[in-house]
Amino acid sequence: MKLSAITKRNIIRVIPFGIIWLVFGCLFLWIEYAAIGDQTNTPESAIKIELNILFFALTGITIIGLIVGFIELKFLSKLFEKKAFLVKISSKFIIYIAFFLLVILLTYPLAASIELDTSILNKKVWDKYFTFFFSITNLSSMVQLSFSLFVSLLYAEISENLGQNVLLNFFTGKYHKPVSETRIFMFADMKSSTSIAESLGHIKYFEFLRSYYFDLSEAILKNYGEVYQYIGDEIVISWTLKKGIRENSCIKCFFNMKSDLFKRKNYYMKEYGFFPDFKAALHFGEVTTGEIGALKKEIFFTGDVLNTTARIQAMCTELGEDLLISESLTRLLNLKSDFHLKPLGIKKMKGKSMNIEVLSVNEIKENEVL
Numbered sequence: 001m002k003l004s005a006i007t008k009r010n011i012i013r014v015i016p017f018g019i020i021w022l023v024f025g026c027l028f029l030w031i032e033y034a035a036i037g038d039q040t041n042t043p044e045s046a047i048k049i050e051l052n053i054l055f056f057a058l059t060g061i062t063i064i065g066l067i068v069g070f071i072e073l074k075f076l077s078k079l080f081e082k083k084a085f086l087v088k089i090s091s092k093f094i095i096y097i098a099f100f101l102l103v104i105l106l107t108y109p110l111a112a113s114i115e116l117d118t119s120i121l122n123k124k125v126w127d128k129y130f131t132f133f134f135s136i137t138n139l140s141s142m143v144q145l146s147f148s149l150f151v152s153l154l155y156a157e158i159s160e161n162l163g164q165n166v167l168l169n170f171f172t173g174k175y176h177k178p179v180s181e182t183r184i185f186m187f188a189d190m191k192s193s194t195s196i197a198e199s200l201g202h203i204k205y206f207e208f209l210r211s212y213y214f215d216l217s218e219a220i221l222k223n224y225g226e227v228y229q230y231i232g233d234e235i236v237i238s239w240t241l242k243k244g245i246r247e248n249s250c251i252k253c254f255f256n257m258k259s260d261l262f263k264r265k266n267y268y269m270k271e272y273g274f275f276p277d278f279k280a281a282l283h284f285g286e287v288t289t290g291e292i293g294a295l296k297k298e299i300f301f302t303g304d305v306l307n308t309t310a311r312i313q314a315m316c317t318e319l320g321e322d323l324l325i326s327e328s329l330t331r332l333l334n335l336k337s338d339f340h341l342k343p344l345g346i347k348k349m350k351g352k353s354m355n356i357e358v359l360s361v362n363e364i365k366e367n368e369v370l
Helices: 005-036 051-079 085-116 123-133 136-162 164-172 193-200 202-222 241-263 265-271 304-319
Strands: 179-190 226-231 234-240 278-292 298-302 323-326 339-348 355-363
Touching: 005 051, 005 136, 005 202, 051 085, 051 136, 085 123, 085 136, 179 193, 179 241, 179 304, 193 202, 202 226, 202 234, 202 241, 202 265, 234 241, 241 265, 241 278, 241 323, 241 355, 278 304, 304 323, 304 339, 304 355
Parallel strands: 278 323
Antiparallel strands: 179 234, 179 278, 226 234, 278 298, 323 355, 339 355
């Protein structure tokens, strides 16, 4: 079964939670083992660390981390999306602590039954549990869980703000030294943004933009795109060449974005009195990619393709088209069966010596006669 781009991304985002919990679980177990020393010194409320118990504990810790990641990405991140950072962290922390108390209630008796080699219903198991619940061992466990949780939530917030791929690239050092690569870029600019901003005012317009960008996100993820920059009312999306041409993803992204916005038209008209439409351009070329910045680091692209794409996008209004694409990119795509391509001739790039051939792209509707 082929996984969608969104499913793959979610899996990649959840896995680090499991890794975080596993690493800290190993660290805390090692510290505890080093502090206790001889297993005969193990407190009555604690479970002795034996090979099968260790395997059970680390497996359980990893699974809990993955569950936390799943809950975070599927539910809590959306629930607290518009809350301040401290409100997010503290609210989620309380919810997870309640969840952990339930997990301990379920898992500790099971681990105790393994250690005592008896049924989970045996009175000795529950005597051990109640001894544990009111012990320093329980306090130690909660401190360990709380620390792992705090790191997980911090990771989630940093990942959300920087972007998953950006954070991963920083960790792996992929772009620590500049590299040359071929990428596709889309510059998408909102129509009539100046008049909308003047009508709504600064605060309301900001909320308008936030809703607009949020509603574009699923289409971008679904089509393997990466948001490179938000520049006011303009969004710059990028693909590696392989992902961008796969099943015409870079083109489909544009029309999926349009479709997703249109589904929300009633919301925008009711909430703001305006509907956000946009125009865009697509082009590809070689860029140099690397980490840049002294006070604030980011992954930065530099190359002529960015300037060229921006200039193609600027022609949309003049030519009365919503999507323009360079002729060189169309040669890498298979568009004829699903899209209308209309050649618009060779255009001179403003401020550049080179000329470029551009085409407009429109979807072929299912009921259209070909």
